[in-house]
Amino acid sequence: MLKDITLGQYFPGDTLVHRLDPRTKLISVVLDFIALFTANNWLSTAVVALTLILAVALSRIKPRALLKGMKPLMFIVVFTAVLNLFYTEGHVIAQFWIFRITSEGLRRTILMVLRIFLLVSCTFLLTYTTSPLQLTDGLEQLLRPLKKLRFPVHELAMMMSIALRFIPTLIEETDKIMSAQKARGADFETGGLMRRARALLPVLVPLFVSALRRADELATAMECRCYHGGEGRTRMKTLQMHTADHLTLLFWIGVLCCVIVLKRFGL
Amino acid sequence: MDTVISIENVSYHYPDAAENVLKNVSLAIPAGSFTAILGHNGSGKSTLAKLCNAILIPTEGRVTVNGLDTSLEDNLIPVRRTVGMVFQNPDNQIVASVVEDDVAFAPENLGVESAEIRRRVDDALRRVGMYEFRLHAPHLLSGGQKQRIAIAGVLAMQPKILVLDEPTAMLDPLGRKEVLSTVEELRAETGMTVLLITHHMDECIGADRVIVVSDGQLVMDGAPGEVFSRVEELRALGLDVPDTTETLYELRKAGLDLPLDALTIDACADVLAGLFTKSAE
Structure with missing residues (x-):
């Protein structure tokens, strides 16, 4: 869905x-x-x-x-x-x-x-x-x-592209968690707005825990590939x-x- | 042979842990070797890997990579570009939404010139056999393919040493095979030094040297045939032996005189075939 x-x-x-x-x-x-x-x-x-x-x-x-x-x-x-x-x-x-x-x-x-x-x-x-x-x-x-004004341009762009990269991964994960909860009798489809919102809580908690763990691992992997901020960084595809x-x-x-x-x- | 990674009397203590994960470990990795490090969960084998490229700095002792001390700030980038690291979960190592952009990430960080990055990316992708997928979105690929992309991402730094921290733990049997044969080909083509951390015994068979880590210490160190012959000791450490050794070991227990160091399936089959011809005589 x-x-x-x-x-x-x-x-x-x-x-x-x-x-x-x-x-x-x-x-x-x-x-x-x-x-x-x-x-x-x-x-x-x-x-x-x-x-x-x-x-x-x-x-x-x-x-x-x-x-x-x-x-x-x-x-x-x-x-x-x-x-x-x-x-x-x-x-x-x-x-x-x-x-x-x-x-x-x-x-x-x-x-x-x-x-x-x-x-x-x-x-x-x-x-x-x-x-x-x-x-x-x-x-x-x-x-x-805007970099001259200390505006974190590179960091912002990096955050955006990583967010875009992880959207499909997290959607897939949400689907998996929801299926797991449904298999154990969770009900996401009936009831009023409040009831449905409350039913999502057991989905959001594991999702956040996993997202934080992913962030941690990704940070380590990026460090391993010599990421050290935007300074001195070149691009393969220049505009x-x-x-x-x-x-x-x-x-x-x-x-x-x-x-x-x-x-x-x-x- | 030259030593590329030298670990001298290293202990490591995680900030919030009660005791040391690694206890006074010393190890030298020669250039061009293929070393497998075995151990069950929590034995300290992943910590050992992370010490090799300055993700962790030893609490005591010294780690040097090509003579560079990993604890010095100035050596950080040179050490990390020499020792490429691949982790367990391929999803959490891929940074970009397009395969080739992801492979370009490391050389971009190193400030390599655009045309040279292009060349390295194409070369790395060809080496892992993923060149046709360069414009794909990583999340649509299989686990084994993603892990090969992760390997390509590291190769684009042109490292001398490849450290793989349980690269197959999250993959299906097919994906495992893909990744292992990619590593094998890389070794054959480039003579790269490989450090494979795993808990699958079968993956260690092709290594030059197997090191068993338990409770933060190196408890066994030798050629695969040698290490896996010590079946009882391995079992006492909570580790299995390869299926081939297992078979031969059980037959020996039943009273047959068989060697334990026939590790590959072919070698084991030969031994068993020999057994039948002998009994036929």
Whole structure:
């Protein structure tokens, strides 16, 4: 049952988007965010939307996968839509009982929902096309300047990649412990929330004990392989920006400029 | 032959333990040798292994690796890159989510140049026969395959000595065979010094030398044939003997004049065949 959980949803592929340097993709996402928050009218939002549609098409990620990712966020989307729709002052176009819809409200609602949708799709596109390991590497490289401020960049990246490495191992272990408990009559499926939470306690205790033992052994094994922190450490795979990366970044800067210019026209 | 690991009058005391795990142990491991260390749980054999690459520092006495004292801070990295260590649980030694990235871990730590790391990783993976799996996720591999990856991860440091601390304890018979034959091939190809710590008697048969550890002391030391002939003594220590020795020992007890040092299955079969031809005459 736990096998269904997909963490760090990554759809392997070999498209232009997949091949881009993770740093390029990370910076692009940030630029896209800035562009989306700058865009306040139809035309500028449309420009961002079009670039995203282009990116999705290039990545060959099925739009359905993106929509599926949106599901847990539906509440926020509806909430924002309702707030904007009924509580914006302006020219009234429809009214019933205590509700009033203004044309400004309608416009704002559509733009807001569109904006949330684009923001989320953009982050999903990043995690769908970049393996968690590449993401960690990219982040480590991008955050490197923070080392000067004593921010533990290398340690953080190492922790992330080890956590990613052990997720499947620990899921497998949880499954095993749960089966063992079930075989001895434990019941995880019936009862209320409290009862089920309490039933998980005998699973969590052995899981934690084993995770700590694993951590201890892993630390020894890492020491045996001469691990001594990030200092003087090299990498087998160094990240390299190619022409495609430079062009992508230029493209995004272009989009951002375009959005800023279009904002002035206030369409 | 040159001594690569020298253990001199070493005692070791874990901080929270009542008594010493190792008591005044001395041992010299010659270059290129294959030494098996036998002992039951808690005999101190794993402690002995961890003393060899400065994971533990002796409470008393001295351990030197290629002449480098393991207790000196400056020798830490040179000692660890000389003595590669493989542990029991393959899952808890693999650091990365992709096989080749894991094998690259040690040379990355040593600050080796990217192209050279690539070369070493490919070479190490070929040596353990896992090159085709270089892009796989380790958690989807079998126990024996994972343990071979762990061996490759150590080989990428280009160590002179390989210390294996019960590498087969968590594996099924097939996995055990895989790992042992990998070690055997490595020895044949590179002449690497191997220290195998185990409680499976059968794994010691191919060794040049078997050392039995009990209660923190070295109680037997000799060629496998010699050590395993001492059946009663081994049993008194709570250890078994290989199936071959067991068979011959029982036949001897029944009054047949048979040697006890026919350890491999083939040698044992020859002895038994000889017995039948003799009785046929």
